[in-house]
Amino acid sequence: MATVVLPRSLVALFPGAEHRVEVGEVGSVSGAIDALEARWPGLRDRLVEAGPSIREYINVFVDGEPAALTTPVPPRATVHVLPAVAGG
Template identity: 55%
Template sequence: MDGKTAREKADEPRARVLVRLPPHLVVLFPGADRLVPLDAGTVDEMVDALDALWPGMRERICDETPSIRRHINVFVDGRRARLATPLAPGADVFVLTAISGG
């Protein structure tokens, strides 16, 4: 928790970012797009915005602690991100699913 009230969070500026979703996630949500422009100040707010568009997406990206799931990686402008990572205007955000196997 960051200790901010809902009103303080609502007053913070939001950045327009471009979110790139993986095909494995998009197919689970009919009507979802691979490229999604959103207004969000942090990765956590971005996940909330995605969930508002496609309910249930937050549970696919985040676990109950909450943090980004182990098999999901989020990169902001080429750097690995966490839910608290701030988003600058024009940030390029990639949500990637881990690939494993043998």
């Protein structure tokens, strides 16, 4: 069963949301986000923009590797969703 790890800053916006969420066998990053959206409506809009693509200020990793919406998510994978960090 795949697990998604969400940033606490995002979890705080959705009452009842959890930091670590088991999403089952979802097939892809997009499927994992769909599973989150089913539990917490509006969450997808925070992660995905028109196109569709992952928002510029969000980074997604599957088992430590950079990922896109179409990236496969194996059954026991861990998907990390992280806010981008910028500075100057």
